[in-house]
C-alpha cells in the first residue's frame with residue numbers, strides 16, 4: 001500500500017530542484033533539526049535534510065517496490081539544476097523501511113526542502129520545492145515553476161547550534177526480558193539441530209523515555225564521534241550508527257559490506273589482537289558469516305555484470321567489538337536503482353537467517369515483538385537511482401510520544417550458547433545506550 005502526500009496527488013505538480021556549491025558547511029550535525037533530524041553521515045561527510053517537501057509512505061510485502069515506483073515517476077518529472085554533480089547532490093530522498101512484510105510500522109521516503117551536503121572536501125546546498133505546473137495552454141516559457149521555487153527560499157541555512165549534553169534515557173528490557181531471550185536462543189538451536197534451518201537471527205529490545213525538551217542532535221553527535229567508521233543515520237525517528245552497508249550504487253558500480261560473526265574487544269593490545277585472530281579461526285563464526293555472504297551474493301548476482309567478494313573474511317574493528325566482514329564490489333548489469341537492489345537483497349542472512357523463508361517464520365515466532373524498522377534498510381536515493389543504504393543496526397526508534405525502542409540481535413547457529421549470545425546483544429546495545437547517556 002502506498003500513501004503519497006496529498007500535495008502531489010493532484011498530479012499537476014512536479015519537483016523543482018536546485019543544487020549549488022557553497023564555501024563550507026562543517027560541522028554538519030549542529031545544523032540538523034534537533035526534533036526531526038534527517039541525516040546520513042560517515043567520517044564527517046554526508047547529507048543533512050531540513051523541512052519536508054514530500055513524504056511517501058508504504059506498508060506490506062511490496063513496501064520497497066511501491067516506494068521505488070513512486071520515486072521513479074517523481075524523478076522522471078523533476079526539473080533538476082545540479083551544479084555540483086556528486087553523490088547526494090540534486091534530487092534526494094532519505095528512507096527507512098520496515099524489516100518485516102507484516103510489520104505495523106510504515107516505511108518512508110522523505111524529500112526534504114533543504115539539503116546540506118559535504119563530500120570529498122566540497123560543500124553544497126540543495127533546495128527542493130513542489131511546484132504547480134502551469135496549464136499546458138497557458139504555459140509561457142515553462143520556467144515559471146523554477147522561478148517560483150527559487151523565489152520561495154523559505155528555509156534559511158541554519159547556523160551551527162551550540163553543543164548540549166546527551167539526553168539521559170534509562171533503558172529497561174522491553175517485550176523480551178533477558179531470560180526469555182536465552183530461552184528463545186535455546187529453542188532456535190534445537191530447531192537448527194533438528195534440521196529445520198541453518199541460521200536464524202534473534203533480537204531483543206530495550207525501552208526508555210525521552211523527555212520532550214531533549215532533542216536528538218547531541219545523541220547523533222555522540223554516535224558520530226564514537227563510531228566514525230559507521231553510517232550514522234537519522235530518518236523519521238530512527239537513529240543509529242550502522243557498520244553494515246546493505247548496498248551502494250554509484251554510476252553503475254555496486255558495493256556492499258556483509259557482517260556476521262562477532263567477538264568482544266580484548267582488554268590489552270595483545271589480547272585484543274588474539275581475539276580478532278580467534279574470530280577469523282572460529283568455525284562457528286566462519287559458518288555463520290559464509291551464510292550471510294552467500295545470501296547477499298545470490299540476491300545481487302542477477303543484477304550485476306560482475307561481482308567480486310574479498311577472498312577471505314577480514315576483521316572489522318569497532319570500538320565496542322570485532323566483526324567478521326566481507327566486501328562485495330561489482331558493476332550493475334541491468335540498470336537497477338539502489339531501491340531495486342534494496343528490494344532484492346533485504347533481508348540478508350545477516351539479519352534474518354538461512355533459509356530465508358524458514359528463518360523469517362522462526363524469528364517471527366520466537367522473537368516476540370515487531371522489529372519495526374530495526375534491521376531494515378535505511379539510507380538515501382537520488383533522482384538517477386544511485387544511493388547508499390545500510391542495515392539499520394545499533395539503533396533506536398523514537399516514537400512521537402518520546403518512547404525509545406533500542407534493538408540488538410545475534411545470528412544463532414548450531415553451536416550458539418544462549419548466555420554468550422545475550423552478552424553479545426549487550427555489546428551491540430552499547431553505541432545507542434551510551435549515546436543516550438547510559
Ligand SMILES: C=C(O[C@@H]1C=C(C(=O)O)C=C[C@H]1O)C(=O)O
Pocket residue numbers: 201203244259260261262323350351393394407408409410411412428
Ligand atoms: C543483528 C545485529 O547484527 C548482525 C549480526 C551479527 C552477528 O551475529 O555476528 C553481526 C553483524 C550484524 O549483521 C545487530 O546488531 O542487532
